[in-house]
Amino acid sequence: MGGVKPKQTPEVAESAVQAAQDTWAVVGRLRRRLRGIAVEGDLTPGQVAVLRHLDQAGPDSTSGLAAAERMRPQSMAKIVAALELSGLVERSPDPADGRRQLVALTPAGRERRAGDRRARQEWLALALSERCTEEERRAVVTAMAVLDRVAQL
Secondary structure (H helix, E strand, O other), X not given: OOOOOOOOOOOOOHHHHXXXXXXHXXXXXXXXXXXXXXXXXXXXXXXXXXXXXXXXXXXXXXXXXXXXXXXXXXXXXXXXXXXXXOOOEEEEEEOOEEEEEEEEEOHHHHHHHHHHHHHHHHHXXXXXXXXXXXXXXXXXXXXXXXXXXXXXX
């Protein structure tokens, strides 16, 4: 019978498997905790996601934002309109296609994102300061350097 051959995988050390599982779990919890810090004020999760996307990826069309956030273009249009009313984003003609509008952060939108980041970093620094010894904090710095090296593979 001509079945599919199982894929050959290299032997992985048990410690690597455990490190991967632990890292996955902790990063997920930490990410949820940091996202839960109430710095967005009156913004919805969808609005926060759009600001984050524009901050990281730069200007995009409403349809591009909808695709990136996996939502309907009509729903994204409402989110963009609300952010525009708040002065956090602005639309301008796409230089490559004048029929299309690009959405970009305004200076107020960039400041809002920077303030959100600062608040989360301050929370994490305070938590590390209050709950960890100096030696543990150094271990975190070392672990982050190792994970950064792994991420660059």
